[in-house]
Amino acid sequence: MSVFIIRRLMQAVFVVWIMSLLVFVGVNIVGNPVDMLISPEADQAEIERVIKELGLDRPVHEQYWYFLVNALKGDLGNSFVFNQPALKLIIQRIPATFELAVVALLMAIIVGIPLGVYAGLKPDGKISKTIMATSILGFSLPTFWVGLMMIMVFAVILGWLPSFGRGETAPLFGIEFSFLTWDGLRHLLLPALNLSLFKMSLVIRLARAGTREVVHQDYIKFARAKGLSQNRIIFVHLMKNIMIPVVTVLGLEFGGLIAFSVVTEFVFSWPGMGKLIIEALQNLDRPVVVAYLMIIVVIFVVINLVVDVLYSVLDPRVRIQDLKG
């Protein structure tokens, strides 16, 4: 068992290292950050000073070595634009993005499951067909456009909700969250809905497919024969069984939700990681881009590592195969 874990750990470290190389070299090929940072009126001497100060006069492999040594100490470099540790800048923005993604996920579940179950129970009803047709729109309309339309309708025309930004925040465990205040919730609603539309459609489809399959199972028929109420059948027997695929898929999709938030954050000026990374890309703030990608890589590697280890705990065959290989 421990051999298996050690081997997997080594593989994970190897993957992170390869990714750091790819990311670093890839980012360093594009453009010259000094052209973005410098005052247009600066003369050649000042341009050279900045190139030197940022270490851009060194060859790429030297810059990479410097980066790697510092990264091992937990320092992913300073932002060119803000002159603050890139890691700190990103971590500061994590709560905003995380909050948005979690609320979007909850919305997808709370709205998606009842609609999906309903559509599954009455597959030929008019309402069911409308739900399914709408879910296709949820899949296919671009997030950017939907976001703008939501702002037009709910903020500009109806004036019900604020059009941008994060509202008032309140601390929880020392971290500022906006879902704890009324103003914060009002600000959160539109962007979270915008972000959740795609996942909501996915949940509707999964729940509908699950329901269609489960209603014909023997235990549902048996429950009916036993004379249980419709509500009990749906909420206890049916719901429990369709939740398994829904939870599995949503768990996997959570990472995607964080990645997709880039677009929503830009449209709604939501001060999260996505907005930071877009601006870092536009300004060629290389340390921030590299740090962001490295964090994402590490998150995915860790998730996969945990899943692998869990599999091997649950299923001895995986372990044995791996040892043979």
Added chain:
Amino acid sequence: MYLSKKLHTALLAAAMSLAASTVMAADLRVGLSAEPSAIDPHYHNLGPNNAMAQNIFSRLIEQDEKQRLMPGLATSWKTIDDLTWEFTLRQGVTFHDGSPFTADDVVFTMERAVNVPNSPASFVTYIKGKTTIKIDDFTIQFKTERPYPLLPQDISTVPIISKKVATGATTADFNSGKAAIGTGPFKFVKWVPGDTLELVKNPTYWGDKAEWDRVIIKPIKSGPGRVAALLAGDVDFIDNVPPTDIVRLKKESKLQLSQGISNRVIYLHLDQLREDSPFVTANDGSKIKNPLLDVRVRRAISKAINRELIVERVMEGVAVPAGQLLPEGFFGVSPAMKPEPYDPAGAKKLLAEAGYPDGFKLTIHGPNDRYINDAKITEAIAQMLSATGIKTTPVTMPKSVYFKRASSGGPDKTPEFSFLLVGWGSGTGEASSPLKSLLHTYDKSKGMGAANRGRHSDATVDALVEEALATVDDKKRSDLLIKATELAVGERLGIIPLHYQVNTWAARKGIVYKARTDERTVLNLVTSSK
């Protein structure tokens, strides 16, 4: 009777002051397209930072909305001799923390502004070659190494900070507010990057006090997002209105627009460095000697461009055709130079004279996220030139890729492109800035021509520009700048000017802005119209 009259007056006065206070006690919520990278006014010498610093800090000399110099923390300045300038400082000015402003703060500022660690663009451009000497508490002298007429312009860019508070302060100390103590119209309250920047009125400001008690600034990068926030009433005032929305917003009765011409000229560079230019070929694709070296070809290109049409169709009327480096009214602008009239026949004739009766093939490069409608302008020019016989292909790309290739993408760090679109805003508000950077020969040792991406080079132009930069007499300097512009742009076509950008701000009805030529949003110029 007397009593009742008095009572009446008192009541009236009370009512009036009540009405006044409801108007005065006002918050202003602002949506801006760009956010500063720090509150430290000397950390990053770039547009958004300099604009924000102007709200919190004052300068010795201020630039008004047309970039004309006016007294700031200095009430007057004069030359003692060609190498010495004496500034008389304003007395009775206090910093936001209550401490008095004196000459020591100026000396300290000039030292610190060039020594900010890890500064990605410092004020050395404006401060180098000047020594600051304190004469007494309210008199200072600047010594220059050689006669330098632009000293007041240079000094007008440097925000003054407090020696008492900022000694040893880092950029982080400014961002947290600890050291963000200035003498400007607003006091710093807090900054949450990407989210909010909050300011309050400085009640002891030395100039015209701001009308707003509190200003809340939100960065809204997306153009439609900014417009929507204004329409929804979530903000009162926005900058950089996208041109496509201007027509619509003008019809909104709840809103009011403020527009003004900027100091930014959009223009074309033409490769005048290489005999063998990479993006110019003969019609069959074979190599030819770079035709852009021939001034007749350059003039033909200028004649083939219909500036009026670009302004009307591409810019939706929000721009002004350009014939030189700065619009009318700026220092050193030639009264004689007009935009080149559209003349396709004349262009064809010039091409034939230069030996290209059937034209040639050319690629025009432009950014697609830097200037207003930059990609569309690039495409329009390609079509206009193609119609005159120069078969032109437009290529546009994001600024992050574009500027590296445009400045140093070629062999030996030379500019890569043959024919390219760029813009230039004159930070000093006069003609020497573009002449020095765009049209003077690229010369590292002199620090000249740093942005000369077409590598135009002419000894007479160089001499005129250098002489102007050493002539303290305003009249003589203006004449030299005009002469240099007429030669470099008018005769030699070192660059081809297209148009001056016009900037648009929008606000809810009742709020107006004095549109600034330097494109900055300065919050004490936002006023309610009464």
